[in-house]
Amino acid sequence: MAKRQRRYPKPASANAREKEPIRQGLVLAHYGRASLVESDDGTLVRCATRRNLPRTVSGDRVQWHSTGSREGIIGAVLPRRTSLCRPDAQGRNRTVAANIDQIIVVIASRPSFEYDMLDRYLVAAELIGAQPLILVNKADLLDGESRARLKERLAVYPQIGYPLVFTSNRRPDGLKALHGHLRDHTSVLVGQSGVGKSSLVQALLPDADIRTGSLSQVTGLGRHTTTVAMLYHVPGGGDLIDSPGVRDFFLGKVAPEELQKGFREFAPFLGQCRFHNCRHLSEPGCALHKSARDGIINQRRFDNYRTMLEAMS
Numbered sequence: 001m002a003k004r005q006r007r008y009p010k011p012a013s014a015n016a017r018e019k020e021p022i023r024q025g026l027v028l029a030h031y032g033r034a035s036l037v038e039s040d041d042g043t044l045v046r047c048a049t050r051r052n053l054p055r056t057v058s059g060d061r062v063q064w065h066s067t068g069s070r071e072g073i074i075g076a077v078l079p080r081r082t083s084l085c086r087p088d089a090q091g092r093n094r095t096v097a098a099n100i101d102q103i104i105v106v107i108a109s110r111p112s113f114e115y116d117m118l119d120r121y122l123v124a125a126e127l128i129g130a131q132p133l134i135l136v137n138k139a140d141l142l143d144g145e146s147r148a149r150l151k152e153r154l155a156v157y158p159q160i161g162y163p164l165v166f167t168s169n170r171r172p173d174g175l176k177a178l179h180g181h182l183r184d185h186t187s188v189l190v191g192q193s194g195v196g197k198s199s200l201v202q203a204l205l206p207d208a209d210i211r212t213g214s215l216s217q218v219t220g221l222g223r224h225t226t227t228v229a230m231l232y233h234v235p236g237g238g239d240l241i242d243s244p245g246v247r248d249f250f251l252g253k254v255a256p257e258e259l260q261k262g263f264r265e266f267a268p269f270l271g272q273c274r275f276h277n278c279r280h281l282s283e284p285g286c287a288l289h290k291s292a293r294d295g296i297i298n299q300r301r302f303d304n305y306r307t308m309l310e311a312m313s
C-alpha cells in the first residue's frame with residue numbers, strides 16, 4: 001500500500017508573504033470570504049481572509065499584504081470599537097457592520113413600519129453605544145395632514161432625545177436635513193426592505209453605481225434589493241454603510257438588566273422599584289409601572305420593553 005504523502009506549504013509563497021509589507025485598510029464590503037478593501041493609500045484591493053480569522057464586515061480596519069495586482073490577503077482584523085449584530089435565519093448572531101457610531105433607522109410610510117422593530121433597533125443602538133437617528137423617508141408621499149399625524153405618533157422619540165428627520169429622494173432639497181447628521185460619523189442605514197436606503201445613498205453619491213429596487217415593479221421585495229453591506233464615503237463628510245433590508249429585526253439574547261438600559265428614558269427610575277431585581281413585569285411597587293401609568297414614560301414603549309423581555313425568556 002502506498003504511503004500517504006505529507007504535504008508541506010510551498011516555500012515560495014511563504015517567502016513572498018514575508019517580503020510583502022503589511023498595510024492597513026478599511027473593509028468596504030465582503031462577499032463570502034472575499035473582501036473589498038480600501039488601502040490607506042486609497043487603492044481598492046480584493047482580499048481573501050485567512051481561515052482562522054473572523055469574517056470581516058463593512059467598517060472593519062484590517063492588516064493585509066499584497067499577493068498581486070489589486071489582490072491581497074487579510075492577516076488581521078483590528079479590534080472593533082462597535083459592531084452591529086443580528087441573528088440570521090438560523091438564529092446565529094451575524095455581525096453586519098463594524099466601528100459604527102451612528103445607526104440610522106430608516107422608516108417610511110410605505111411599506112408601513114412597525115414601532116416594535118424601531119424600538120428593537122433603538123435598543124441595539126443603545127447597547128452597542130452608537131447614537132441613533134430616526135429617518136422618515138419618502139416624505140413626498142405624505143400630505144400635510146398625514147405628515148402631522150406621523151409626527152404626532154413619533155413625538156415620543158425627539159422627547160427622549162432621538163433626532164427625527166424627514167427625507168425624500170424625490171425632491172431636490174429632500175436630503176438637506178440629513179447632511180449635518182452624517183458629517184464626522186460612521187453611520188449604518190438599517191430598516192425594512194424597500195424603505196429607500198440605497199436610494200438615499202444614490203442621492204448622496206450620484207456617481208456611485210448603486211442598484212436600487214422598485215417595489216412597485218415586482219410583488220413583494222424589490223428586485224434590486226441590497227444583498228451585501230457596502231461602505232461609502234459621503235462627499236460632504238462622513239462614512240455611510242448601506243445594509244441589506246430586513247423583514248424584521250430581532251435582538252440576540254440580552255440579559256434583563258441590560259435590556260432595560262436600552263430604553264434611555266427608563267434611566268431615572270431604575271433602582272427605584274421596591275425590589276432591587278425588579279424586572280418591571282408585574283412586580284408590586286414598580287417605579288417604571290407607575291411612571292407609565294402617570295404618563296411620564298410612554299406606555300407603548302414600556303409595553304414593548306415587556307414584550308421584548310418575555311420574548312427573550
Ligand SMILES: Nc1nc2c(ncn2[C@@H]2O[C@H](COP(=O)(O)OP(=O)(O)OP(=O)(O)O)[C@@H](O)[C@H]2O)c(=O)[nH]1
Binds near residue numbers: 139169196197216227
Ligand atoms: N416616493 C418615493 N419613493 C422612494 C423614495 N426613496 C426610494 N423610493 C423607492 O422605493 C423603492 C425601494 O428603494 P430602495 O432604495 O431600493 O430601498 P432599500 O431600502 O434599499 O431596499 P433593500 O435594499 O431591499 O433593503 C424604489 O422603488 C425607490 O424608487 C422616496 O423618497 N420617495
Ligand SMILES: [Mg+2]
Binds near residue numbers: 224243
Ligand atoms: Mg437597498
Ligand SMILES: [Zn+2]
Binds near residue numbers: 278279281
Ligand atoms: Zn420595576
